[in-house]
Amino acid sequence: MTFKPASLLLALVAIVAAPAFAQNLAVVNGKAIPSSRAEAVVKQVVAQGQQPDSPQLRDAIKKDLIMREVMMQEAVKQGYEKNDTVKSQMEQARQTIIINAMVRDYVTKNPVKDAEVKAEYDKYKAQAGDKEYHVRHILMGTQAEAEAVIVKLKAGAKFEDLAKQSKDTGTAATGGDLDWATPSSFPKVFSDAFVNLQKGQVADKPVQTPNGFHVVKVDDTRPTKIPPMEEVKGQIEEAIQQKKLQAYQEAILAKAKVQ
Numbered sequence: 187m188t189f190k191p192a193s194l195l196l197a198l199v200a201i202v203a204a205p206a207f208a209q210n211l212a213v214v215n216g217k218a219i220p221s222s223r224a225e226a227v228v229k230q231v232v233a234q235g236q237q238p239d240s241p242q243l244r245d246a247i248k249k250d251l252i253m254r255e256v257m258m259q260e261a262v263k264q265g266y267e268k269n270d271t272v273k274s275q276m277e278q279a280r281q282t283i284i285i286n287a288m289v290r291d292y293v294t295k296n297p298v299k300d301a302e303v304k305a306e307y308d309k310y311k312a313q314a315g316d317k318e319y320h321v322r323h324i325l326m327g328t329q330a331e332a333e334a335v336i337v338k339l340k341a342g343a344k345f346e347d348l349a350k351q352s353k354d355t356g357t358a359a360t361g362g363d364l365d366w367a368t369p370s371s372f373p374k375v376f377s378d379a380f381v382n383l384q385k386g387q388v389a390d391k392p393v394q395t396p397n398g399f400h401v402v403k404v405d406d407t408r409p410t411k412i413p414p415m416e417e418v419k420g421q422i423e424e425a426i427q428q429k430k431l432q433a434y435q436e437a438i439l440a441k442a443k444v445q
Contacts, residue, residue: 211248214255224251292434298423306422307415313370314412320405321372321380322346322362325354325398332392332399339388345403353398362403368410380404 210218227247228239237243266272322345326332335348346361357363369377379393383404392399415422 212252212255214252215259217255217259219251219255224248227251289431292431293427296430296434298426298430302426303419303422304415306426307418310422311412314368314410315370316410318366318368318408318410319380320366320407321364322349322403322405323354323357323364324349324352324362324401326351326392326401327353327398329392329394329399332401335401336388336390336392339401345388348401366408376400376402 209221211221211224212219224244224247228244231237231243231247232239261267324332324335324345326335335351338348339345349360349362350358352358352362354362369381371377373395376393376395379389379391379400379402383389383402385404385406387404389402393402394400
């Protein structure tokens with residue numbers, strides 16, 4: 187196909203003008219809705235796995251953005267923009283948006299390094315130790331009550347039966363079962379009472395914690411099951427990043443003059 191001069195001129199004008207028209211999704215009462223706003227919503231919806239990108243999705247988003255603009259213009263016309271409550275909420279939203287942008291930038295510029303992940307993982311392994319314990323306990327209100335339970339156990343009473351009177355209502359019905367755990371999962375005074383016990387053995391003395399007096403038994407032991415680093419790397423990275431963010435916030439707060 188060959189263009190006549192006039193047709194060629196019109197085609198070139200259309201090509202040049204196209205990007206300008208594409209910049210706006212719509213114009214409502216003279217106010218433009220930029221296409222970039224719709225693109226941002228599309229990306230968000232698709233990223234969250236709500237819907238795949240499609241003409242239907244884009245049409246729905248376009249209609250929603252137009253309706254929002256219409257409603258916004260009407261709300262401003264009726265004076266809601268000057269409402270004290272609305273202004274307060276707008277300021278809070280503004281703070282959140284700006285702070286989140288700063289935090290995202292900080293996270294991008296301060297990524298968690300593999301060496302940091304390994305150090306944290308090694309620290310966890312050291313704290314966990316090489317042995318897990320299946321522990322039971324019976325919580326009593328006084329030392330005398332706990333000692334009386336130990337006397338009954340030595341006389342042949344079943345731990346599971348006596349556990350029904352435990353003040354720990356969460357484990358009383360399950361024989362005082364605290365499941366498998368490493369010593370670091372418990373307060374030190376509590377774990378010190380069972381780390382040297384043999385399978386099936388009950389501690390000779392009650393253990394006192396802020397919750398009361400515990401009668402402690404070890405059902406069994408086994409080597410600690412620590413997941414490979416690659417399996418928990420994401421969780422460790424997130425924990426380290428949170429620590430970094432907290433330190434960043436505290437450093438900013440320390441420089442501020444708060445009266």
